[in-house]
Amino acid sequence: MAEGLSLTLRQRAPIALDCTLECAAGELVALVGPSGSGKTTVLRCVAGLDQAGEGRITCGGALWFDRGVAVPPQQRRVGMVFQAYSLLPHLSAEDNVALALWHLPRREQRQVARQWLSRVHLQGLEERRPAKLSGGQQQRVALARALARAMSAGDQAPGVLLLDEPFAALDQVTRRKLQQELARLRRELPVPIVLVTHDLDEARMLADRMVLLHHGTSLQQGAPEDILSRPADVRIARLVGHTNLFEAEVVQSDGAGASLLWQGQRLTVSEKPRFRPGTRVCWLIPPEGVLLLRRDWTPRDSDHNLVSGCVEDSVALGPYTQVGLRLESGGLPLSFSLPTRVARRYDITAGAAIRVSLLAESIHLMPWSDLSAQLSLS
Amino acid sequence: MDWSALWLSLKLAACTTLLLLPLAVLLARPLAWSRFAGKGLVEALVALPLVLPPTVLGFYLLYAMGGNSWLGQTYSALTGRTLVFSFDGLLVASLIFNLPFAVQPIQRGFDAIPRAAREAAWTCGLSPWRTLWRVELPLAWPGLLSAIALTFAHTLGEFGVVLMVGGNIATETRTVAIAIYDRVQAFDESGAATMSALLVAISFAAIGALHFLTRRVGRGDG
Numbered sequence: 001m002a003e004g005l006s007l008t009l010r011q012r013a014p015i016a017l018d019c020t021l022e023c024a025a026g027e028l029v030a031l032v033g034p035s036g037s038g039k040t041t042v043l044r045c046v047a048g049l050d051q052a053g054e055g056r057i058t059c060g061g062a063l064w065f066d067r068g069v070a071v072p073p074q075q076r077r078v079g080m081v082f083q084a085y086s087l088l089p090h091l092s093a094e095d096n097v098a099l100a101l102w103h104l105p106r107r108e109q110r111q112v113a114r115q116w117l118s119r120v121h122l123q124g125l126e127e128r129r130p131a132k133l134s135g136g137q138q139q140r141v142a143l144a145r146a147l148a149r150a151m152s153a154g155d156q157a158p159g160v161l162l163l164d165e166p167f168a169a170l171d172q173v174t175r176r177k178l179q180q181e182l183a184r185l186r187r188e189l190p191v192p193i194v195l196v197t198h199d200l201d202e203a204r205m206l207a208d209r210m211v212l213l214h215h216g217t218s219l220q221q222g223a224p225e226d227i228l229s230r231p232a233d234v235r236i237a238r239l240v241g242h243t244n245l246f247e248a249e250v251v252q253s254d255g256a257g258a259s260l261l262w263q264g265q266r267l268t269v270s271e272k273p274r275f276r277p278g279t280r281v282c283w284l285i286p287p288e289g290v291l292l293l294r295r296d297w298t299p300r301d302s303d304h305n306l307v308s309g310c311v312e313d314s315v316a317l318g319p320y321t322q323v324g325l326r327l328e329s330g331g332l333p334l335s336f337s338l339p340t341r342v343a344r345r346y347d348i349t350a351g352a353a354i355r356v357s358l359l360a361e362s363i364h365l366m367p368w369s370d371l372s373a374q375l376s377l378s
Numbered sequence: 379m380d381w382s383a384l385w386l387s388l389k390l391a392a393c394t395t396l397l398l399l400p401l402a403v404l405l406a407r408p409l410a411w412s413r414f415a416g417k418g419l420v421e422a423l424v425a426l427p428l429v430l431p432p433t434v435l436g437f438y439l440l441y442a443m444g445g446n447s448w449l450g451q452t453y454s455a456l457t458g459r460t461l462v463f464s465f466d467g468l469l470v471a472s473l474i475f476n477l478p479f480a481v482q483p484i485q486r487g488f489d490a491i492p493r494a495a496r497e498a499a500w501t502c503g504l505s506p507w508r509t510l511w512r513v514e515l516p517l518a519w520p521g522l523l524s525a526i527a528l529t530f531a532h533t534l535g536e537f538g539v540v541l542m543v544g545g546n547i548a549t550e551t552r553t554v555a556i557a558i559y560d561r562v563q564a565f566d567e568s569g570a571a572t573m574s575a576l577l578v579a580i581s582f583a584a585i586g587a588l589h590f591l592t593r594r595v596g597r598g599d600g
Binding site: 047048049072073074075076077078079080082084086087088089090099100102103145149 | 494502
């Protein structure tokens with residue numbers, strides 16, 4: 001990790017922070033959290049634009065921040081793409097990039113700036129001022145400038161690339177395109193990359209690992225898929241958007257999995273058990289773990305947990321229809337989604353009685369916490 | 379037509395503008411970006427020449443720069459010249475009564491620069507000095523231009539303070555504005571009229587140039 005970025009930040013005010021983050025060279029870590037969770041502040045601390053109360057930041061073996069040490073932003077090799085790009089309106093695209101190369105001779109500045117602009121597919125637009133560029137093109141210039149700063153290190157070690165909601169201001173088509181380009185480009189970049197975003201899908205698409213930030217506290221780190229499907233606790237589950245959260249009791253647990261007693265019904269769970277029989281737990285199932293069953297078919301194997309209920313509401317959202325199911329056994333409703341054409345074919349409308357299967361492999365157990373108490377959290 | 383008066387006025391205006399500009403940048407920058415105790419007081423002091431009668435300002439300056447004052451004595455000890463009734467004193471007075479005309483537009487210019495623009499420059503590795511030249515001054519350019527035009531034109535036209543501090547000494551302190559007054563007193567109406575017309579023309583040209591240049595800057599940005 002000596003080559004990468006490593007930080008711990010702690011402070012009470014003005015924004016409470018308690019954050020640790022590791023990002024190896026060549027790795028892309030997404031810093032994810034709702035608005036106001038302190039993501040941008042963490043990034044600004046790395047860049048040296050803000051200072052945390054205490055903590056430690058090292059990058060590429062260099063100490064940037066510690067007790068009594070605060071290296072100014074100029075001396076941190078940080079390529080930063082700001083939220084609104086912060087291009088300088090009086091400079092052309094090329095000169096904006098060349099600004100990060102000021103230490104080179106003028107001719108070399110132009111040459112290297114043009115190289116970076118062509119890396120982000122902006123050949124031919126070098127002379128344009130930012131106001132004459134589209135949002136997507138501006139974002140590319142900002143990325144080229146950040147890359148020029150982070151990468152053209154000469155004999156120094158490359159620095160770090162910081163991306164602060166770089167896709168937030170773009171329309172969806174442009175966003176998808178630039179996300180793909182970043183995914184392609186980053187494979188050739190030997191620097192740690194930290195991406196700040198509030199978009200879980202974006203984190204899932206682009207990041208190797210993800211750090212979930214809430215009220216300035218880093219809650220869980222890991223591969224995006226792991227955090228999304230196996231959140232450590234109910235609070236994190238809610239933050240990443242899980243709504244199918246229920247309480248149950250573990251009745252049996254062995255090497256093969258566990259059984260839960262939930263509203264008088266036994267559920268099979270194939271997750272490696274972490275809770276002893278008799279423990280109260282919370283469990284979740286993501287919408288994609290809920291399967292609609294045809295009326296004439298009943299699966300026999302134990303991977304299916306059959307549940308019946310009455311459709312409470314069904315809302316078509318383009319290609320997918322969101323279904324809320326009131327269970328026969330009572331309790332909180334279950335939500336899942338279906339392809340809209342399937343919902344039409346089987347007439348899944350309010351009042352319809354249906355059966356679904358909760359896939360044993362999709363159920364995830366978490367330590368018990370009072371579900372009703374935290375409903376207002378997010 | 380008193381050509382030496384015109385020359386003196388232009389010289390005074392040019393020297394004032396040249397000396398005041400860096401001073402105003404130095405003063406306007408923290409006023410635009412920093413919060414410090416007494417900022418309101420500094421802003422009020424800078425604005426004071428706008429509202430004070432020129433004679434009042436001139437009176438205090440005369441008092442502060444006179445032969446009995448600390449400033450006047452130090453100056454003559456150092457240079458062998460006096461501050462009052464000399465071009466040097468006129469220049470000092472001019473710097474002071476032009477403060478709001480230079481500082482306020484520049485302050486507005488710096489105000490308009492988003493903090494993120496400077497932060498972008500810092501993360502690019504630009505030192506504060508380099509940031510000033512490459513980012514801040516170019517972006518504050520409309521404000522600087524206003525300051526230059528206003529200071530220049532205002533110095534050409536200033537009468538009260540000049541008369542109080544400089545008196546009416548040919549080639550030393552008699553500016554065009556004083557010379558016009560002088561001609562009128564001497565019933566030389568055609569002399570006064572020529573010089574007045576010339577002053578109008580120069581001032582108009584200065585403001586015109588300002589508009590032209592700011593429009594060009596604006597187009598460059600848009």
